[in-house]
Amino acid sequence: MSVEPIYQRARTGLIRARDRAADGLRRARGGLRPGWERARTRLRETRFKRPSNKALAWTGGVFGALVVAIALFLILFDWNYLRGPIGRYASAKTGREIVLAGDLKVHAFSLNPSASVQGIKVGNPKWAGPGQTADIKKLDVQVKLLPLFVGQVVLLNLQLDQAKVDLLRDRQGRATWDFSNGKKSNKPFKMPPIRRFVINDGHLKIRDQKRKLVLNGEVNATEEMGRAGRGFLMTGEGALNGNRFLLRIQGGPLLNVDTRKPYPFDADIRSGATRVTAKGAITKPFDLGQFAMNATAQGPDLADLYDLTGVALPNTPPYKLNGRLSRDEHLYKIEGLGGRVGDSDLAGSLSVETGDERPYLKADLRTRSLDFDDLAAIFGGAPSRKAGETVSPQQAAVGRQMAAQRRLLPDSTLDVTKIRSLDADVRYRVAAIHDAMLPLRSGDVTVKLDRGLLSANPLILDLPQGKITGQAHLNARNAVPVTEVDVRLSNARLEQLIPIKGQPLAGSFVGRIKLKGSGDSVHRAAANADGEVLAVVPSGEIREAFAELLGINATKGLGLLFSKDQGSVPIRCGVAHFQARNGVLTADRIVFDTKPVVATGGGTINLENETMDLRIQGRSKELRLVRLLSPITVKGPIVGPKVGIETGRVVAQGGVAAALAGLVNPLALLLPFVDPGLAKDASCAALIAEAGREGVPVKTVAAKTARR
Numbered sequence: 001m002s003v004e005p006i007y008q009r010a011r012t013g014l015i016r017a018r019d020r021a022a023d024g025l026r027r028a029r030g031g032l033r034p035g036w037e038r039a040r041t042r043l044r045e046t047r048f049k050r051p052s053n054k055a056l057a058w059t060g061g062v063f064g065a066l067v068v069a070i071a072l073f074l075i076l077f078d079w080n081y082l083r084g085p086i087g088r089y090a091s092a093k094t095g096r097e098i099v100l101a102g103d104l105k106v107h108a109f110s111l112n113p114s115a116s117v118q119g120i121k122v123g124n125p126k127w128a129g130p131g132q133t134a135d136i137k138k139l140d141v142q143v144k145l146l147p148l149f150v151g152q153v154v155l156l157n158l159q160l161d162q163a164k165v166d167l168l169r170d171r172q173g174r175a176t177w178d179f180s181n182g183k184k185s186n187k188p189f190k191m192p193p194i195r196r197f198v199i200n201d202g203h204l205k206i207r208d209q210k211r212k213l214v215l216n217g218e219v220n221a222t223e224e225m226g227r228a229g230r231g232f233l234m235t236g237e238g239a240l241n242g243n244r245f246l247l248r249i250q251g252g253p254l255l256n257v258d259t260r261k262p263y264p265f266d267a268d269i270r271s272g273a274t275r276v277t278a279k280g281a282i283t284k285p286f287d288l289g290q291f292a293m294n295a296t297a298q299g300p301d302l303a304d305l306y307d308l309t310g311v312a313l314p315n316t317p318p319y320k321l322n323g324r325l326s327r328d329e330h331l332y333k334i335e336g337l338g339g340r341v342g343d344s345d346l347a348g349s350l351s352v353e354t355g356d357e358r359p360y361l362k363a364d365l366r367t368r369s370l371d372f373d374d375l376a377a378i379f380g381g382a383p384s385r386k387a388g389e390t391v392s393p394q395q396a397a398v399g400r401q402m403a404a405q406r407r408l409l410p411d412s413t414l415d416v417t418k419i420r421s422l423d424a425d426v427r428y429r430v431a432a433i434h435d436a437m438l439p440l441r442s443g444d445v446t447v448k449l450d451r452g453l454l455s456a457n458p459l460i461l462d463l464p465q466g467k468i469t470g471q472a473h474l475n476a477r478n479a480v481p482v483t484e485v486d487v488r489l490s491n492a493r494l495e496q497l498i499p500i501k502g503q504p505l506a507g508s509f510v511g512r513i514k515l516k517g518s519g520d521s522v523h524r525a526a527a528n529a530d531g532e533v534l535a536v537v538p539s540g541e542i543r544e545a546f547a548e549l550l551g552i553n554a555t556k557g558l559g560l561l562f563s564k565d566q567g568s569v570p571i572r573c574g575v576a577h578f579q580a581r582n583g584v585l586t587a588d589r590i591v592f593d594t595k596p597v598v599a600t601g602g603g604t605i606n607l608e609n610e611t612m613d614l615r616i617q618g619r620s621k622e623l624r625l626v627r628l629l630s631p632i633t634v635k636g637p638i639v640g641p642k643v644g645i646e647t648g649r650v651v652a653q654g655g656v657a658a659a660l661a662g663l664v665n666p667l668a669l670l671l672p673f674v675d676p677g678l679a680k681d682a683s684c685a686a687l688i689a690e691a692g693r694e695g696v697p698v699k700t701v702a703a704k705t706a707r708r
Helices: 004-029 033-076 079-094 146-150 302-309 372-379 393-404 416-420 522-527 544-550 554-562 656-674 682-693 700-707
Strands: 098-100 104-107 114-117 120-123 132-143 155-169 197-208 213-226 229-240 243-251 263-271 274-282 290-299 319-328 331-341 344-353 360-367 423-430 442-450 453-462 467-475 482-493 505-518 530-537 540-543 568-581 584-594 597-606 611-620 632-637 642-645
Touching (some): 197 229, 213 243, 263 302, 274 302, 290 302, 319 344, 482 522, 505 522, 505 568, 584 611
Parallel strands (some): 155 197, 360 423
Antiparallel strands (some): 104 114, 114 132, 132 155, 197 213, 213 229, 229 243, 263 274, 274 290, 290 319, 331 344, 344 360, 423 442, 442 453, 453 467, 467 482, 482 505, 505 530, 505 540, 530 568, 568 584, 584 597, 597 611, 632 642
16 A cells, blocks of 8 residues: 555644634633633644654554564574573583584573573583583473563473483582582572473483482383372482382362462482471472471381481381471571380470581481380391381391390490581480489480580489489591490489399489590490599498308308398498599499498409409408308409309408598598588598597598598
8 A cells, every 4th residue: 555645634634623723722812711621632633643654654564574574583593503502501600511412402582582502511510520410312491571671580391311410529529510600599499380201211420429329220200190180200219328218299279389389299208217208388389499298208217317318317126207398598497307216105396497518407306115225226236126116127137246255335336427517406304214323313415516516514313312424525627436325323222223132222312423534436435435434332231141241151041141131230431432534444443332241352454355364352340250252253244244252362351441531531632523412421431530530540531521
């Protein structure tokens, strides 16, 4: 159509409008001002339309031609010319070589542009040496165009065929999957919404030298139609640190993903006998920094979860735990934790903060009923192997070996790298304890871990009467860990700690153990420990028959036993003090003073070979016609020593005053070590005072110290 007729009609309209405007002007001059204003407005509109129509015609033509030209260019252009520039740009941004090795096809003239490349090779960063982080045979990607203008990315399709991914993290924490080119970011991994996600014949290899982890497996992902409808499925199979690894993640249909609605998923992850299952949702698909799920974990040892989570947990018997796991950026929480560890229940809550150099674990845990032997696994030992006890096959093997060797202290090597890998603040409370060597009733301990220094302080164990209190430290900051233990026993009762039928022994009992040793196992730390051990019986009673036998008074002692005489005599004081040097506890004083007999002794306890060799000599305070002047011996493994009488030797009878002198002097010096207030207790204080009155040399300063 010619432009001329349009112009003529526009000109004629302009003339008519002008005439009407002049007529209106005349009326306005006659006092009709509103008519004048309307005429002015109409004149302005008429003058504006004339250039707009012409410009519109020309602009429309030029724009249409430009669109057609761009469309033809995009359709006919060979995008392979850009493979080199794209690769060089990506290499400069990531600090590694990236090559588009195969044919590149782009469909850009669309509201849903797409691209396909037949081969992509992503090299390692320089520090990782030669090799490739990823080698993808084919990559297809399609995006929505319009959301890009408001800063949103929506992937309509992401498909990887025969992708080989080889990831490495070294001991310094450098990772080949870090594409920041030195610009560190603490933000969690976030993916855009994906409508269709496919991985065909993918191979994944992860070598994490920092966590000592190796994963090698096959990964596939697809959208499939099942009986419950369409849904996303990702599967993986391979080996994790030598154990068979299985992965299955099933989610809702990707086609309907909405960033404003949570995306549901189920997960099942297995590594050997360890299994983690979860059912939850990603709060904002697919921002992996926000999710919540109901999770269950079970396996032979909680420490094995380190391979899957990176969080160092203690060794335990077989367990099954469940709870509500959630993530908010760097903070992971488990609330409503419940289940069993070995034959003990466990409940509470915990959280892990991952934003800093080391994860920070904070927990408040509770147990209603603790099977005490379950704690043995924490120190590298084994729970009880009796019928009905819960123990893993590996722990049962450890138990059999320790029993065959007649050992008490476990020799399993401590993995110090795990202790150095996180910080922690954990409180653990136990309402009831059973199956312990001592009659423990309840417990409470706070454990803190700071840059490889583990402290259990305070440690409190309640007895029916009295308690055990103290602290323990494990310093794993250096090459060889150092362990320190300092615990006190106060206000306890002999008859409860040493339950014997008929209760021939009763009285108060206090003690202290203070040892320090280096080594990467409990046994090795004890084998070179230094320190001291002290046990004191400040007062009590002992059946007279046993007191006489302690002095080897055969006639009276046996006579009282056979007559079933239940008469008792007072225990004036008992002390056993050991000095520890290089794992050998040497008894510099063993004294047990009763009304008829005072017994003294000595010997050693060797923590290296876990044997003891003690000798006790009794002296009667009264004239006895028949006395076997032979010491009592306690020899053999700590777990089962034998009590006997040393034969073939006659010991000259000594005076009671000499025996008391041997008791009093060291006692006055040692009482403050175990309990500053012990000297005020009944017979020990009386014995010191009595011995002083009878001429036994007692150091004045020591006695004053003891009386404080």
